[in-house]
Amino acid sequence: xxxxxxxxxxxxxxxxxxxxxxxxxxxxxxxxxxxxxxxxxxxxxxxxxxxxxxxxxxxxxxxxxxxxxxxxxxxxxxxxxxxxxxxxxxxxxxxxxxxxxxxxxxxxxxxxxxxxxxxxxxxxxxxxxxxxxxxxxxxxxxxxxxxxxxxxxxxxxxxxxxxxxxxxxxxxxxxxxxxxxxxxxxxxxxxxxxxxxxxxxxxxxxxxxxxxxxxxxxxxxxxxxxxxxxxxxxxxxxxxxxxxxxxxxxxxxxxxxxxxxxxxxxxxxx
Amino acid sequence: xxxxxxxxxxxxxxxxxxxxxxxxxxxxxxxxxxxxxxxxxxxxxxxxxxxxxxxxxxxxxxxxxxxxxxxxxxxxxxxxxxxxxxxxxxxxxxxxxxxxxxxxxxxxxxxxxxxxxxxxxxxxxxx
Numbered sequence: 001x002x003x004x005x006x007x008x009x010x011x012x013x014x015x016x017x018x019x020x021x022x023x024x025x026x027x028x029x030x031x032x033x034x035x036x037x038x039x040x041x042x043x044x045x046x047x048x049x050x051x052x053x054x055x056x057x058x059x060x061x062x063x064x065x066x067x068x069x070x071x072x073x074x075x076x077x078x079x080x081x082x083x084x085x086x087x088x089x090x091x092x093x094x095x096x097x098x099x100x101x102x103x104x105x106x107x108x109x110x111x112x113x114x115x116x117x118x119x120x121x122x123x124x125x126x127x128x129x130x131x132x133x134x135x136x137x138x139x140x141x142x143x144x145x146x147x148x149x150x151x152x153x154x155x156x157x158x159x160x161x162x163x164x165x166x167x168x169x170x171x172x173x174x175x176x177x178x179x180x181x182x183x184x185x186x187x188x189x190x191x192x193x194x195x196x197x198x199x200x201x202x203x204x205x206x207x208x209x210x211x212x213x214x215x216x217x218x219x220x221x222x223x224x225x226x227x228x229x230x231x232x233x234x235x236x237x238x239x240x241x242x243x244x245x246x247x248x249x250x251x252x253x254x255x256x257x258x259x260x261x262x263x264x265x266x267x268x269x270x
Numbered sequence: 271x272x273x274x275x276x277x278x279x280x281x282x283x284x285x286x287x288x289x290x291x292x293x294x295x296x297x298x299x300x301x302x303x304x305x306x307x308x309x310x311x312x313x314x315x316x317x318x319x320x321x322x323x324x325x326x327x328x329x330x331x332x333x334x335x336x337x338x339x340x341x342x343x344x345x346x347x348x349x350x351x352x353x354x355x356x357x358x359x360x361x362x363x364x365x366x367x368x369x370x371x372x373x374x375x376x377x378x379x380x381x382x383x384x385x386x387x388x389x390x391x392x393x394x395x396x397x
Contacts, residue, residue, distance in 0.1 A: 031291070031382050033381075037283070040276060041377070043279060156272055177355075185357070217357040217366070
């Protein structure tokens with residue numbers, strides 16, 4: 001695969017240094033170098049490479065994020081069950097330990113690669129790149145990347161995916177978007193999950209949850225669903241179908257908000 | 271604690287710049303961190319104090335500049351300050367705004383120490 005995906009491109013900053021690391025001034029045995037690049041330059045470089053790779057193989061890549069236990073794997077199981085005949089689906093599973101989630105996915109007859117991160121609280125673009133070597137992208141339409149359950153760290157790392165999906169289960173509290181603004185601001189879709197439990201809860205207001213998302217200047221759809229009730233999954237499946245089409249029609253599809261994307265562009269171009 | 275991973279990425283990048291400029295070391299690294307970057311400045315500073323020696327820059331100092339959250343309203347065009355979980359126009363309260371500052375996570379510049387001319391020869395002067 002490496003011959004076609006260009007893995008031999010040197011990751012890192014030699015190119016950046018040559019282009020932008022210009023000498024500003026020299027005095028007292030020191031020199032000041034203006035850089036203006038992301039702190040995660042190397043990760044972002046690898047992420048762009050992953051994204052090119054997905055695009056070349058006509059694969060839509062989606063990053064699923066949430067706190068632990070909000071139902072990412074259960075949603076994937078229901079989705080695979082319902083859409084397996086329409087889309088060829090593959091899954092990359094991120095967890096600190098165990099193959100449990102990948103085994104659950106494989107039981108539905110689709111390929112799943114487990115990344116165990118050890119102590120790392122998030123996936124990064126290099127881990128996903130390594131996992132891609134174990135997936136035959138030519139035989140897939142959609143790759144779901146199930147990130148480590150964590151509402152903080154995964155928000156900072158571009159993996160090369162096309163859209164961010166954040167799950168918020170109704171047992172967690174409707175103010176989670178206000179408490180974790182970085183992640184929810186960057187979400188292209190917010191799913192309020194476990195809606196079958198809503199009737200037992202008097203403290204989760206789906207409208208309030210949506211208002212907290214809007215207060216982050218985010219116009220992403222907010223859908224309420226339960227992985228256990230297929231009749232609630234229609235809007236989610238429609239969104240998926242629209243994204244598959246959007247990716248086919250646009251080679252440069254990326255998540256709406258990318259970490260420090262606007263700022264870097266603005267500073268870099270001034 | 272993804273600040274340690276980010277810090278290591280920062281130091282890798284710094285190492286490449288030091289090598290590309292044939293410099294001796296780093297006096298100071300200047301970064302810009304916005305409140306919506308997902309990076310906590312005190313944690314980054316703590317991670318830096320741990321990671322700098324292993325990266326070969328024991329004397330490097332980290333200077334963290336913060337940037338304010340500012341939004342520009344798509345409806346009325348006003349630019350105003352906003353809070354981290356209330357990105358609303360200060361004038362008309364609309365949430366249809368663009369963030370124009372506050373999510374930065376940028377390596378701005380490095381102050382490098384030059385390679386002393388006598389490095390490869392015997393020490394000829396004290397101090």
